[in-house]
Amino acid sequence: MKNKAIVSKKVGKDLSEKTVSAIAYVYMFLFSLLALLPILHVASKGVSSGEFVTAGLVRFFPRGFQLETLKFIILGTGFLPAMKNTILITGIGTAISMVTTILTAYPLSKSEFRGRKVILFLYVFSMIFYGGMIPAYMVMRTLGILDSIWACILPFAIIQFNMFIVKNYFEALPSEIEESAKVDGAGDLRILVSIILPMSTPVISTVGLLYAINYWNNYFHAMMYTISESMRTLQVYLYNLINTSSEVAMNLASGDGMTNLTSAGLVAAAVSISVLPILVAYPFVQKFLVKGMTVGSVKG
Amino acid sequence: MKQHCRQEKKTFWQYFRQNWVLYVMLIPGLFFLFIYKFLPLYGTLIAFKDYNIFTGNNPLDAIAKSPWVGFEHFKRLFSSDQFFKVLKNTLVINGMKILWLFPVPIITAILLNEIRIKTYKAVTQTVIYVPYFFSWVVIFGIFYSLFGSYGIVNTIITKTGGERIGFFTDPQVFRGMLVFSEGWKEVGYNTIIYLATITAIDPTLYEAAKIDGANKWSQIWNITIPGILPTIVLMLILKVGNILTTGFEQVLVFYNPSVYDVADIIQTYVYRLGIGQMNFPLSTALGLFNSVVALILIVSSNAVSRKTLGRSIW
Numbered sequence: 001m002k003n004k005a006i007v008s009k010k011v012g013k014d015l016s017e018k019t020v021s022a023i024a025y026v027y028m029f030l031f032s033l034l035a036l037l038p039i040l041h042v043a044s045k046g047v048s049s050g051e052f053v054t055a056g057l058v059r060f061f062p063r064g065f066q067l068e069t070l071k072f073i074i075l076g077t078g079f080l081p082a083m084k085n086t087i088l089i090t091g092i093g094t095a096i097s098m099v100t101t102i103l104t105a106y107p108l109s110k111s112e113f114r115g116r117k118v119i120l121f122l123y124v125f126s127m128i129f130y131g132g133m134i135p136a137y138m139v140m141r142t143l144g145i146l147d148s149i150w151a152c153i154l155p156f157a158i159i160q161f162n163m164f165i166v167k168n169y170f171e172a173l174p175s176e177i178e179e180s181a182k183v184d185g186a187g188d189l190r191i192l193v194s195i196i197l198p199m200s201t202p203v204i205s206t207v208g209l210l211y212a213i214n215y216w217n218n219y220f221h222a223m224m225y226t227i228s229e230s231m232r233t234l235q236v237y238l239y240n241l242i243n244t245s246s247e248v249a250m251n252l253a254s255g256d257g258m259t260n261l262t263s264a265g266l267v268a269a270a271v272s273i274s275v276l277p278i279l280v281a282y283p284f285v286q287k288f289l290v291k292g293m294t295v296g297s298v299k300g
Numbered sequence: 301m302k303q304h305c306r307q308e309k310k311t312f313w314q315y316f317r318q319n320w321v322l323y324v325m326l327i328p329g330l331f332f333l334f335i336y337k338f339l340p341l342y343g344t345l346i347a348f349k350d351y352n353i354f355t356g357n358n359p360l361d362a363i364a365k366s367p368w369v370g371f372e373h374f375k376r377l378f379s380s381d382q383f384f385k386v387l388k389n390t391l392v393i394n395g396m397k398i399l400w401l402f403p404v405p406i407i408t409a410i411l412l413n414e415i416r417i418k419t420y421k422a423v424t425q426t427v428i429y430v431p432y433f434f435s436w437v438v439i440f441g442i443f444y445s446l447f448g449s450y451g452i453v454n455t456i457i458t459k460t461g462g463e464r465i466g467f468f469t470d471p472q473v474f475r476g477m478l479v480f481s482e483g484w485k486e487v488g489y490n491t492i493i494y495l496a497t498i499t500a501i502d503p504t505l506y507e508a509a510k511i512d513g514a515n516k517w518s519q520i521w522n523i524t525i526p527g528i529l530p531t532i533v534l535m536l537i538l539k540v541g542n543i544l545t546t547g548f549e550q551v552l553v554f555y556n557p558s559v560y561d562v563a564d565i566i567q568t569y570v571y572r573l574g575i576g577q578m579n580f581p582l583s584t585a586l587g588l589f590n591s592v593v594a595l596i597l598i599v600s601s602n603a604v605s606r607k608t609l610g611r612s613i614w
């Protein structure tokens with residue numbers, strides 16, 4: 001009798017474990033599909049022939065494969081200048097942000113640094129109190145940098161949150177090596193460059209990526225601070241294309257009747273090609289991005 | 301030790317002279333902070349002035365040269381229906397997002413933790429994080445392809461005999477679109493923080509529970525959930541603290557005049573008032589109101605978190 005009870009208990013335990021496990025596998029499968037299928041759908045639409053797209057027959061694989069739409073997006077719609085602007089902003093912006101962030105985080109990571117509290121307060125305060133859209137716009141206008149790549153870089157030259165991630169990481173580094181270098185007469189800048197930074201490659205990669213993605217994806221500031229067509233960034237270009245795609249397609253149709261260039265196809269192709277760099281880079285940088293969410297984000 | 305401390309005590313100038321390099325390092329950051337974060341604080345004076353952008357040598361100079369009007373703009377703001385509409389929309393939309401989306405990453409993390417096949421876990425994790433790295437414009441493009449009037453969803457609806465749904469134009473469903481697209485973008489990535497917390501739970505707790513005969517459900521209920529509860533509370537506090545400031549770029553990209561009634565939030569209205577209608581003072585007043593209330597919310601939510609959990613964001 002006693003024996004039987006134990007056996008049934010054991011079976012019960014196995015059952016609950018099996019149930020949870022089964023739910024978990026199915027749930028994650030469905031969740032992954034939910035994330036993946038929309039991307040597949042859009043990518044397929046961008047390379048499917050116009051008749052299938054218009055008839056709504058494209059699901060998750062291309063039908064009537066063609067590259068005409070992609071070619072038209074790249075060469076006929078202002079995509080390349082927009083891409084050039086975004087690459088410039090992302091490259092220069094990330095470099096500036098990283099230098100600024102590291103230089104700021106290092107002194108602030110030293111507990112004995114005089115004035116640390118005041119400076120930290122400035123950064124925290126500016127993080128939680130926002131002067132507002134119009135005042136910021138007036139500053140940019142006064143500085144005369146509207147409609148230039150600098151207007152897209154300045155707002156993110158230092159993101160407080162990212163700086164705190166780096167600062168917290170520096171704080172957690174063992175201080176012995178630094179102290180012995182100091183005894184050997186190395187200056188602060190030298191210690192930062194040749195001792196601290198080599199020990200901090202994980203956090204540097206993480207924060208660098210966070211900055212780069214932020215520059216790459218930003219829409220609002222680019223839209224607000226730039227006016228001329230030649231200054232359009234990728235996101236501004238894409239937004240405009242989505243909203244004017246039906247007119248673009250209609251004009252094309254009345255012209256030389258390129259039937260592959262449908263409104264929906266144009267949007268899909270433009271979206272696909274805009275996220276391509278992120279999708280290509282993602283598998284390689286994923287582990288750094290996952291770390292970014294957990295490293296030093298919350299003060300313990 | 302005490303002796304050592306006393307020797308270390310220097311005047312600020314002595315310290316500064318020895319460590320001036322550290323102060324020089326702060327300059328670039330402070331420079332940007334000053335220009336983009338603190339100069340605009342001066343700009344908030346626009347809310348208290350009869351601001352004319354052309355009265356000065358430049359837009360900031362014009363602030364000083366414009367006459368004071370006190371709280372005139374705020375009075376106008378608080379007596380307008382539009383103000384209460386956008387305030388309500390902001391709270392409703394962000395409230396709906398918390399209500400519907402907040403539990404999802406928690407459930408996902410708990411289930412993800414039960415997966416034993418490493419490759420399966422790694423692949424599904426990788427896939428569900430992807431949308432987080434897309435811009436709102438890209439997400440809009442994807443949702444337009446799915447839910448636009450000729451998108452795949454409406455095609456399926458019409459083929460099965462239903463009527464087209466204006467997902468982007470029907471005020472009845474538009475907020476749902478905002479919640480769903482937010483979920484699609486953020487939920488996967490938000491599981492990371494919970495997953496990290498679950499991983500840190502002491503595994504001997506589970507072993508002890510197993511010996512006591514606790515089944516999986518009761519292990520989740522009695523060990524996992526209490527283990528991540530502080531993180532859950534912290535995240536909830538942060539979400540509530542940010543209820544006035546989040547979601548701007550999403551709404552800006554997704555909305556259009558046909559859904560202004562249900563989708564126009566404080567920040568989008570600030571934008572249209574200021575940049576669209578060039579009503580700089582009223583726009584600045586609304587923005588300032590929003591910033592002040594948001595500041596109070598964030599500071600108090602942080603205080604709550606520090607008191608109850610001993611954890612804070614600063």
